[in-house]
Amino acid sequence: MKDITTFSALSEPNRLRIIELLRQGPLTVGEIAERLELRQPQASKHLRVLLEAGLVEVEAVANRRHYRLRQEPFQALDTWLESYRKVWSERFDNLDHYLQQLQRDNHQQDDVPE
Amino acid sequence: MKDITTFSALSEPNRLRIIELLRQGPLTVGEIAERLELRQPQASKHLRVLLEAGLVEVEAVANRRHYRLRQEPFQALDTWLESYRKVWSERFDNLDHYLQQLQRDNHQQDDVPE
DNA sequence: AATAAATATTCCTTTACAGGAATATTCCCT
């Protein structure tokens, strides 16, 4: 099995869309494919990657498979971010802060994760 | 300019290492290359990607270039995670919760983002 | 001005991976 990280799984646009869709609740492969306008095989393939990354889990119900988000990787991400929050708060009253602020103002590449 | 997302930038192992290294403070290209045992060109290339992703910023000091973390993308990630925290809390007292718990126990792929 | 140090860029090769189309698999239904 390959080495799929949370980041690499979420780096694919359609997979990110799947994750955001599943935020509203569990869905079937067909439903996911339909709502995101993906072909069924691609939906299955992306879900496989998300599954191996541990981002989702499956529940087999007869013919269908219900995919839902798993909580753990998001918590892990949150924990990881924690260490960065500390960084900023520690540096806040640093001497560099003023310079950092100036520097930051010349940078207008404000992109969101999605 | 291409479409580099926070996730795609962090999906590359060495880039993630760079980010975690910079958590301790600004560093020079040479210092980064040395500490992570990367060749200088690769370090430069990765830093370019991180720069375009808006994850880092540069300060030119004579011959050297000091790279440091930018705060914004991490805040954005945090905001994004916020919506997922809500999901879990909303579903906590749901009827599905018990089943979800059972299901989750059969899943032991606990991997952290890094 | 010439040289050296630090960094960026280019070119090349290899590999990973996404999408398309077709096919296999699994499970229900009658």
Next chain:
DNA sequence: AGGGAATATTCCTGTAAAGGAATATTTATT
């Protein structure tokens, strides 16, 4: 048992991207 629906898998192809080696660029130094 046979057919059909839902899903997974395979094969193929094109493309993006990472690493290596070499080279260009910028700035300091003497």
